[in-house]
Amino acid sequence: MRALAALSRFVGNTFALWVLLFAVLAYFVPQAFLPLSIAIVPLLGLVMFGMGLTLKFEDFAEVARHPWRVLLGVVAHFVIMPGVAWLLCQLLRLPPEIAVGVILVGCCPSGTASNVMTWLSRGDLALSVAIAAVTTLLAPLLTPALIWLLASAWLPVSFGALFWSILQVVLLPIVLGLVAQRLLGARVRHLVDALPLVSVASIVIIIAAVVAASQAKIAESGLLIMAVVVLHNGFGFLLGYATGKLFGLPLPQRKSLALEVGMQNSGLGAALASAHFSPLAAVPSALFSVWHNLSGSLLATIFRRMKDESDKPAN
Template identity: 85%
Template sequence: MRALAALSRFVGNTFAYWVLLFAVLAFFLPELFKPLSVAIVPLLGVVMFGMGLTLKVDDFAAVARQPWRVLLGVVAHFVIMPGVAWLLCQLFHLPAEIAVGVILVGCCPSGTSSNVMTWLARGDLALSVAIAAVTTLLAPLLTPALIWLLASEWLPVSFAALFWSILQVVLLPIVLGLIAQRVLGERVRHVVDVLPLISVVSIVLIVAAVVAASQARIAESGLLIMAVVVLHNGFGFLLGYFTGKAFRLPLAQRKSLALEVGMQNSGLGAALASAHFSPLAAVPSALFSVWHNISGALLSTWFRRMRDDANQP
């Protein structure tokens, strides 16, 4: 079990490389990964179940201690990322399916890897976890509402269908994870040790399935989509950081806001796009999953070197 836990830590620490490797493999060997398309939603459910196993009451203590800072992070996340996505779609005159995919990933809750990046960046981890948890719990309502509001001009959007999908693939697995944690008690700890391995394998397979299903369209429009993804993620980091600065938050909390705003639950985006729109609409989420783990790691390394002057806001 100790060896498996060590492998899990190694795979978790090298997450970005595995996503990139299997995205490339899926692009050049699409037939090998196309059958995985039917497993996208169950795989995301596994990731969310794992999140439920790790959530604790203490994770929400930051909401009680600093409610306005958590609220600021949640509002910034659900305003900045959907807003930037919509503006980029207008600026680049994106085709309908790609535009919906960009907006969809922008409307998703915070990504689970943002907590790891915040820890590496020496940010405020409690604030990061609280923002990620609250955005995830609000996702069944806010994500379909924002997609309907912003993406309806490109393709028909069903709020009800998206709402029920997110309940099934996000909220239900998290609740089941919390129940399992309560029932199993200390025995859950052994499972938690290998969760990074399970989560990485699940996300890697989701990305590979999406890339394989849209290989021809990625070859045609991949550079354009990648440019939009890089800009989307970059503006998320930048605007998240300066939102914290505008509200005079300490440096550690500005780091948390930057990473929580800029990193999305792109696995959820890929699952929703595949289920409700098309494989092409899932491509922005797949590329976002590859890129934000690379950019998040780079940004957290830079943040880690920043001098935290207690006299500066």
């Protein structure tokens, strides 16, 4: 069991590498990964169940201690990322399927990888976990509402269908995970050690399946989509950090806001796009998953070296 936990930690710490490796493999050998498409939704549900196993009711204590900080992070996340996505689609005049895919990933809740990056950056981990948890719990309502509001100009959007999909693959598995943790206690704790391995494997398979299904479209439009993804993620980091600074938050909280705003649950985006739109609409989420893990790691390294103003010695 100790060896499994060590392997799980290693795979979790090298998440970006595995995503990149298998995305490249799926691009060059798509036929090997196409059959995995049927597993996208179940695998995402498994990841969310694992999140439920790791969440504790104490994680929400940050909401009670500093409600306005959590509220600021949640509002910033659901305003900045969808807003930037919509603006990029308008300015760059993206084709409908790509535009919907970009907006879709922008409307997703915060990704769990942001918590890891916050920890690496010496940010406020409690705030990061609280924002990620609250945005995820609000996703069944806010994500389809925002997609319907912003993306309907490009393609028909069904609020009801998106709502039920997110309810089934996000909220229900998380609740089941919380219940299992509450009822079984120590008997499920050994499973938590293996969760990074399960989560990484699941996300890697989802991304590989999306890339394989869209290989021809990526070859045609991949550079454009990648440019949009880089801009979207970069503005998310920048505006998230600026929001924290504008509201006078200390450096650790500014780091958390930057990472929570800029990093998305792109696995959810890929699953929703594949189920409700088209393989091409899932490509922005797939590329976002590859890129935000690389950019998030780089930003965490930069943040880690930053010193808070309060740490400076007095003259």
